[in-house]
Amino acid sequence: MKYVIIGNSAAAIGGVEGIRRVDPEGEIILISKEPYATYSRPLISYFLAGQVDARHMAYRPASFYRDTGVTALLGREAARVDTEASRVILADGEAVSYDRLLIATGGVPFVPPIEGADAGGVTTFTTWDDAKALKRLAPSLKKVVILGGGLIGVKAMEGLQAHGIDITVVELMDRILGLVLDKTASGILEKKLVQEGVTLRKGTTIRKIVPGGDGKVREVLLENGESLEADHLIIAIGVRPNLRVAADTPIACGRGILVDDAMRTNVPHVYAAGDVAEATELLSGEKRVIPILPNAYRQGKIAGMAMAGQESAYLGGLVMNSVEVGGIPAISAGLMNPPEEAGYEVKRFLDKKNNVYRKMVLKDDRLIGFILIGAVDRAGIYTGLIRERIDVGPFKRRLLESDFGVIDFPRDLRSYKLSTVYM
Amino acid sequence: MRISAKGLHYRTLNEKIHHLVDSGAKSLHVTHVNGQRYIGGGLQGDIRLTLEGVPGNDLAAFMDGPRIRVKGNAQDGVANTMNAGEVIIDGNAGDVLGYGMRGGRVFIRGSVGYRVGIHMKSFEKQVPVMVVGGSARDFLGEYQAGGIILVLGLGLAPGEPIAGYMVGTGMHGGVMYVRGKVEDWQIGREVKIFELDEADYKTMRPHLRAFARAFRLDLDEIMAEPFLKMIPYSKRPYGRIYAY
Amino acid sequence: MKRVYAKEEVCAGCRLCEIWCVVAHSKTKDIIKAFNEEFPRPLPRVQVEEFGSFSFALQCRHCNEPPCIEACMTGAMHREAPDGPVLHDADKCVGCWMCIMVCPYGAIARDETLKKIASKCDLCYGEEEPACVAHCPNEALVFEDRGE
Amino acid sequence: MRFSYLEPEFLVERNLERCIRCQVCVRQCAFEAHRYDAASDVVTVDSSRCVGCLRCVTMCPTDALIVRQNPTTFKENANWTGRVIKNIYKQAETGGVLLTGMGNDRPYPIYWDHMVLNASQVTNPSIDPLREPMELKTYLGRKPERLDVSVKDGKISLNTKLAPQLELRMPVVFSALSYGAISFNASKALASAAYEFGTYYNTGEGGLHRDLYRYGERTIVQCASGRFGVHKDYLQAAAAIEIKIGQGAKPGIGGHLPGEKVSREVSRTRMIPEGSDALSPAPHHDIYSIEDLRQLIYALKEATRYEKPVSVKIAAVHNSAAIASGMVRAGADIIALDGIRGGTGAAPTTIRDNVGIPIELAIASVDQRLREEGIRHQASILAAGGFRSSSDVIKAIALGADAVYIGTSALVAMGCHLCQICYTGKCNWGIATQDPYLEKRLNPEIAKERLMNLLRAWEHEIKEMLGGMGINAIESLRGNRLHLRGVGLTDSELEILGILPAGR
């Protein structure tokens, strides 16, 4: 059996590890546009900040490809897939045939059509190369504007803060991290950011980028009429599935490549996983792209195992994020901003003084979302409750307690948890 | 089915009853009963026994379900530790009636002896009920821990007390209703006499109705006389006598 | 693989498991020195959960499909062998708390005493029996292979 | 509370150099003798709360604690001892009856310690039990005086049908410890140990918890005056039924399980409402005379259709011999005698310490009387009340008991430290408590193993001693008083015990 994997991040590595769990022999060829051995994409902000050196960027040990028997084609871009002939055509024209193919091409940053966006000093922040470039520039930068107060923007901001740069974050929503937190939670973090000297511009976006004489950005104009001086602009609005290799193929796509619960596309022997894939979302049961690392890895692993002949069902992805802003940890998952309509039960605990906030969203005595700010220590228990759709009715009054734990589960569930192993 | 107990030792009689019940008998009429002990002892199931004569001690001991009608008087120890079922006695009954009884009911048309309802107890849905038509002697409801004891004082001789001395001594659960007069000095220190409220009448009524039906009495006439109620002060009568 | 299982019905809530865990992960491995002389001292990697009369000691279950490994962005969470314990490489950890976010047992703690890293049970890797099990006075923790 | 004149009974000493402030002691003391002061990060001790159970000492991981008797003494007085004075203070402060737990702790003579065993030398061989058979199997129950055997066509057939019997692997049975007085885990440990070992345990007057029905064939259920949990299924489940008349620790008085120990499970097992006092009256109110005992014995036999032996347990008192004789004639298949050193979960101290007679004398006189009356075979004697070792057991057998009940020894095997505060319900060892927080401390599996180890050890010792006497079956020692001699006993004690003085 010959496996081909396009991509080299969490989903791809999950794929390798999934295949190897079932099939220790089959040939695996991994194709990656980037020239690096697999590295941790989320670490780029830590790299930028200087907290992590190049050596520690590795997602897997240096011996990984050797240990797993992977032929890694690094720095070589896959151009398209020929599903008819079961082969991948590389940008350099070479064709790599496959028995099973995993598309794990991840996402590409989305750059909106803003006037002047082609100016110098306007970059995105999703790859190690992005981080390397920015890190080189950092000593010379004074004022940086980040467009987007979401996860990528916040990460970029953190990376840059270490360099003592004036940062302004421009966010269209009324709060930062709007998609993963609620107003109260964001408020706690924003307050901290402001204390640390970050400038926030919310409820607006960039109308125009004004380059200076050197062709590099000098100023950005906001929709609200304000003008911000900037010697660098990072566009961090989000990523979109990188569907390039699927273009002009029969592989069905929505926002991403559509896959079933074994990560199969509609084309036989072709699988997709990670940020490129549009798979089942746990709570709604609908297909969605959820570009987060844990999902990517798991999808990759499921795909890998399925490719090698052992199918295990994907229970669905769950939106969840862990982020730290100004030293305040924040973890959220599921549906944290339920619609106003009836049927949702929301429980909150707020300790402003200590920057502690807990919010639980329930529906029909099932936990469907939560936010933890400050004290995040046992967040996974809540994630587990959501994931396993456990009836929290018997103990929901304990959910917000600081010492909430497995002990609060009903006895049967508790003993089940203690006497068995997860998955 | 009719069987005669004449001249039978209790072991023979009871083995006969067991045998008949084991082979499916649901209703037995035993004549010439006189003094045979343990009739209905440990018997389980939906069985009816009619006894003519005076059954011996420990009638219906440990019984769990059957219904017994005694056409005559009964001796001591009726319904000892009985769990469920019914004993209806047309005449009088002796001492230690319903000792440790946990469920079912016992109706006595006439009077009863000493220590009746001793250590009667209730548990979950099991609430034993005892209705005495006539009077009861000393130590009625001693250690009573649950259940309902009703004493009606029907047909007492003039001046004959409805209950003796030390009524409810050691009582720590359940309730006693007495249709007549009981003085404070007659009762144990753990109980207190109260007036009845609506709930009490509601509690008593179905049992009295069944009692009246069993003996063809007029319920209204029974209900017409005033009752008084005795209940314990606390579930812990001896909670404070120790030096910890 | 051999794992630690807790029997809550006989957990006395004494927390000796936590205490001996600290000792096992201390520098000196001497209980009195570990507590009275080592600062900062390691966090216990087993935690007694207690509510009312209930209690049990909880630590990493060393899942077959560990969500923490899946979620770990640095590769700090790892297994050396398919049936080995889930281990944590403090050197690689950056304290992103993704593992905390996904551990359904809440068995990973933030250790910020020296460097911001996750802290979890390593089954006293290399020892015959984890310290918590060895010192549980009531056998409320057992170390056994239940074929899972 | 008013100022108390009572000095602490114990002093708790903490070695601060060894204390690591782990607070295990704080968490383990139900009496709150240890407290953690977070502000100054020290653990403090209030010795006046210490009951001397040694839980903290045992659990302290650094051996930082010592508990000692308070060495403070009152002015020396042979009459007004500290114990006496303290009891008066206690009563003057509360107006209450002094309560205690476990068996008599007064220095009455222990006759076991004044009897010595025989061993073979020269004239007959001793036996090595490791290599040769050594039989301890014992049957308890009524035996006929003779057997009816007929021979037909050369084939011998047995016509006598034996009354139901209990088969013991060795002559030691766990005595009555009620669920309620002891925890469920303790009950379960006793039940499972008896079951696995091949002996019996006794439910006491605690009913039979539904989870313990599976040990029924190794269970002796009690029918006592409170009739707690007594119903058809309970009687049916057991191997034998014991009517409890009295108990060595408190002859002549009833029992009283305080409401706070009547937990939900206890309530369901005893079939009484949760939280209500469980009063066991002093007498059975259907037994005021010996023929009434017969009436109850036969009521139970009738209810179980003569399939189970019925034991009757009494406290050993002055006229035990006469009473036992009557009990046998009333139909008891087993006579259980509980001596003055018998234990309890709660008893008024004055009763425990002053009522009853030592079990040694009771065994001797009862066995002798039943033999004189020719009815010894009609019932087995099960002796109880402070058996501490295999040698106590074997001496009891030699005096005339068929088997012994052990209660305190079993509790000690499980971890009891004899602090005698069982009645508080706060047993730090998880034995005499219904507090779910404390109960868990007794792991029934460990406790079962410890109980079985004790039985195995005693079994082996008994075999060694039997072998030494040149006896390879326990029945050859039963009532064989020639293998006993007295040391330091008066003539009348020797006479009652029916043994010769050592040297003769």
Place this chain on the structure above:
Amino acid sequence: MINDIYREKEISGCGLSAYMDESGRRTSGDDIIQSIALLHDRSNGLGGGFAAYGIYPEFPDSYAFHLFYDDGASQVTCEELIHASFHIRESGPIATRKAFGIGPSPIIWRYFVDPKEEILERAGLSADDFVVREVMKINKTIEGAFVFSSGKNMGAFKAVGFPEDVGDFYRLDEYRAYMWVAHGRFPTNTPGWWGGAHPFTILDWAIVHNGEISSYGINKRYVEMFGYHCTMMTDTEVMAYLFDLLLRKHGLPIETACAILAPPFWDLIAHMPEEEKNYYTTLRMVYGSAMANGPFAIVLGSRDMMVALNDRVKLRPLVAARKGSIVYVSSEESGIREICPRPDTVWMPRTGEPVIARLQQEAAS
């Protein structure tokens, strides 16, 4: 002789049954045997006995001594003593027949005797007191001889065995009495002694007893102050002496004697009218040592009266009935119904409330 404290009191339970025809009409022993036979389970075969009144009309004024002898030698010694103090009107063995369950019997002899006048005068005793003294002397000093009945026109019959078999053994069907008292014993100790069976008799008193007197120790020491010797160590014996003391020596009415033996509680006394209160208070103060504490039901027979009494808290069963001139008492109602299926009334006596049957004067004379 060993001090009494080293001797153990005999403990026993039992069943009892008795009836008296107040009209004086006499009936055979068949009924009483049948009644006590029904209460078989209340005894254990180690003792049964009867007392019958009106059985010796041919010697109505002589004391009828019933004796057990272990052997001929004891009989010779004893008869010497009897001869010395009494005129023997007639003597001979008591007729018996082989009966099921009755083992080897002692020699059983009957004497109709009258005390010698001169000896009575010398002793300064009434005939009854003299008889009591002589009976005690025989029982205490003559090894192997035991007087188990010493009243006039009445007799006790007892043995080791179940009572119905004892009745058969003594051929009680051949006697006719206006009062029959029967007892089946459940002793807790050694069998083998016929004298240990009930009833216990002294003079005309015959007493059967069910229960155990916890106050025995003090009751015994109390009657001993008045010259009684408790040789049998039984509750029954001491009860008999108490009655003899209270009724005969102190001349108290039977109701008072009963109130002394089973007095009301102080609580109840406190709620009595003044005069009654004073009466009972005084009784308790004076006769405290005669109070019988503990469970008992007794039947006391005498020439003209049958009394049944329960203890003060009703710890032993007792049922009474009347049919015409016959008063019945028994441990169980079935014991009465067995011989009187339809009594006029059946009742359960209250604690301390005696059931009294009295021989009508004309019948007595």
